[in-house]
Amino acid sequence: MLAAFNPALLYVPWTHPEIFSYGFVLLSVVFALNCNFRASVLMSSIASLQNPPIAVATLFFILTGWKGKGYDYKELLTLLTISSLSAIPYIFYYMNYKTFSLITLSGYSDISYITLNKICSLFSDPNFGLLPYFPILLPFTIISAIISIQKRNWYIPQLWGVLFLIALIGSTQSNWNCGMMYIHRYAVYMIPIVIMVAMLSMKYFSWKSISTIFAISVILTATITGAVFIDYNAGNYVNHNELSNYILTIAPMVYNPPPDVFAERALHKEDNYYKYLPIIYAYDGNPRKILTDYQHISEVEGYIDPRNKDKIISDIEDAGIGYINFGPLWELPIDTSKITIYHTVPSNECIIGNPTIYPLVLFNGWHGLEDWNGIPTRWMQDTATLGTLASSDITATLNFSVTSFHHPRNLEIYVNNQLAHRTTVPISSISVSIPIQLHKGENIIRLHVPEGAERPCDIFGLNNKDTRWLSVAVQNVTILKAG
Template identity: 25%
Template sequence: MTALPLTPPARAAAPGRFALLLLLLLLAVLAGRPPQLKGDASEYTLMTLAVANHATPEIRAGDLAAARTLLPAYFDADLDRLEQGLRDDAQVPLRGFYRSLHGQVQALHFFAYSALAALPFKLLQAAGQDPFKCYLALNLACVFVLGMSLLRVFGSAPRALFGLALFMLCGGWLYLDWSSPELMTASLLLSALLLNTAGAPLLAGALGGLAALQNPTAVFFLGFAPLLQLCQDYRADAGWRAALGAGLRPRRLLGLALGLAVFALAPLFNLYQFGLPSLIAKVATDVSLMSAVRLFSFYFDLNQGMLVAVPALALWLLAWTGRDGAGAGLAGARRLAMLLLAVAMTLALAVPTLAIHNWNSSAAGVMRYAFWSAMPLLYVLLWQLRASPAWPLPALLALLALQALATANARRYDSLEFSPLAQAVLRRAPAWYNPEPELFAERVQHGEVELTPERITTYEQDGKRVKTMYNRANLDAAQSLCGAGRALAADNLARDSAGLWRYVDGALRCVDAGAPALRYRLAEFLAADGVQLAAGWSRPESGGGIWNGSWSDGDSSSVTLALPAGGRYAGLLVIGHYFDGNGRTRVRINGRDLGWQRLRELPLLPLPAGATALTLQLDHEAPYQPPAGQADRRRIAFFLQEIALQPAPPQPDGRPGGPP
């Protein structure tokens, strides 16, 4: 087998001319487009003002006064609250702004993007232009860097312009105007990937580090860049050892070290200012939110999914990688390995984002994180084209045209409504589309909502119920949907989603409920009415909402309750939530060991046949160990909100059935 000829192409004959042409084109875009303050605009604009005014990201009263004269009026409410918070020495003067260990108020985000924007801010202000075009100017500067990187890789101005056009049609145009770092991360990450395999590891490392300053998961570039380079360096006649040796050359190691050093600026700054490496990770993420549903949504959601935004790119890669079939030899194996690495890199970039609180954050079609996470896929396509002496022009024009259609489609809707494609699927095949629950609720309501278990969301088209979403922890949901004494029939078209949420498609079928559920909550715990919290429980407490109940105390806790005679029950639900470090409980009912159960997922626990009373024993996974000197000595693990005996769900004919 012989290797593909992967030596870098000759340098462009006139890079200065290309740079001038590209610069003029980008300046024309800057002159012709108004500023758009989108994407955490309050945080980034105030940090830019602060850096421009006094070269620090600290938000001061003078910065707020300047902001009132420069920002649109819809920022006034936030400025009022932030100003009051400064006067009150509040720890959190405004959502998104926090007081540091040194008493300064700073935005939640790292300030690098705003600091880079401060220079065009001052230049535009001095020229009498709207200074908040600075973000467009900075984004265009990043596009310029990408253009010059493409020229170095391809050695051809037309090919570099094609690569730039494809980048813009894979999300770049959608986020070009935003006053947030999505385009900066995407363009610098793509530039770093290209330059790394084109023999410029130092520049690649610096750009990769810059890409990760605002979106830290982009640091995975430093792990995947050597692997991608290894695929390119491998030669059948030299073997893997030679390819590995090429990757360990001093310049390559220095490039990775440079990227890591640039990336480290943000966590080191956060350590100094807030005492932890990432303030955002602490206040804006929750690992319990990570789920397969969110991961599927990241790629395939019909509004914001990555592959919905880059459909032609994905199809091209699949077709190109498999075009030669089994006889492709080393060239085909190299293409497949590069594609698999790129897919793995998108996963590495995607998975940490699954923990963010606001999954339905403001977006321009494709989700912000999915935009820059798609860059490894675009890199592989451009890398394959770099190795191809003759480009398939008709196919590439079709690729651009299809991506242009995808971009135009993305501009037709926003994150608080269903896209035309999503509406069409919901109309014709609602069972095929079950969005992540937050996405569904906010698109139906056309606004931000608090996704509490009590919420029931119904989507209708032309006055007909299309899809209903409720939470399984809401034991009153069936009564709310069907009316008193009624319940959802077992033959409804239902599908479970993340966080105990359940979808029901089409019109609801309801039947007589039969016996109601028996529910034991705070009032019953306090009065010992039908239920007895025995050993291993703290005194029941009333904290409101999910904090009405009792904490476990110790390694195990037990509960006893009587079973009413003649009742037909499908099983027992134990409803509550865990303290940090706990996620499961060993359950025994009347001595029968049911194994370790994740009670947050509401497993229906089977009841012993013929029993008239139940003894429930809960063995806790990792009770909290209070440190010496702490006044509260409880060893808490699980907070019990409710115990419910679930009646067997009725069948369509009204007869009792089995477990739901």
């Protein structure tokens, strides 16, 4: 039941080799449990054709099968001959490209990318690890490994060693937040080995206990997998899931994923996240977690608790990049609509210009980005909002360029619902620069055109089919320190 109803099913609609590898590793485990190690080695070798880390399992079953035959060298030779199937891709690549791996040659895989954080994330990450999908079974197998060690029975701990080595080899990949369907691709073919450990652990517990544990595990895992299927989303890997949002909001210090995982899921896209630093995960106008490099530390150091400031800055300087975490927030349930991501935006990708003292984010009322002679521009409807997150109370200057559609219009600028400025905008571009008062935390800036917006398609003589409601166009928004 566990082999049939688990998150590997999430990859069935997704064109990728994970189900192929999962199926053959599962067959390999079934044959191994029945002590048919020749068939087991064949199945895992076939699986490793698509996912090379599975070769660790192949080697383990070779050694186990050899031991089961009293270390007969003829049996070892037979098992090695069967496993030679897994060498086919390496031979092919070397014959055609003079390298054993195009991925490694291209720089997408290297031992320098290995980190303990990445390895552990395959097991415990709330976004894609094994634990969220096997909340009973995985801890059960860990307890079983501890019992095995106490009893000096090394088979189960060795299988955990296989899992660790598979995760270690997988972590040589540079892109850890790769395309995936909820559970990580590299964790999918680890599932049969986890199930194997659970099967071997039955001897340590009573039948009643085992029946209860397995029944609850099947129900929980099937329910979690089914719930995900109901809201199946191919873009899940660039979004934090519900569980991770809860953790990041309530206790951000306990979840420090590899930076690309946090950044790309916060940005909702795969990209070079360094150009968006610092990235601030905020809830209800208050920062909960910040990812920054040392180059941008001055932009966020005002948020840091003075008691820990020196150490946090020193750690980020040493590592080059790191997290700033904030204390626990005891609020349940959380309202995910109050989560806001603030980050720097490259000037060629947004109307937000550089420099700006705090990251800005666009909220409602904006149309799509346009390029006006190399200048990023957005039309707004009659009202548009943007926000910033200030680390302290400060007097600043709001700057932007603005152009009215078709005829002059009045523009009102509100900061935290207080009218800060009113001006008339002509059909040619003008610069606006006004002093504003920001308070510590989230500040909402609202641009409002009292006369409203118009659709080009409704204006006689324009001969324009544009159906958008347009009022004014905005460019190069910045917030600078006053003076």
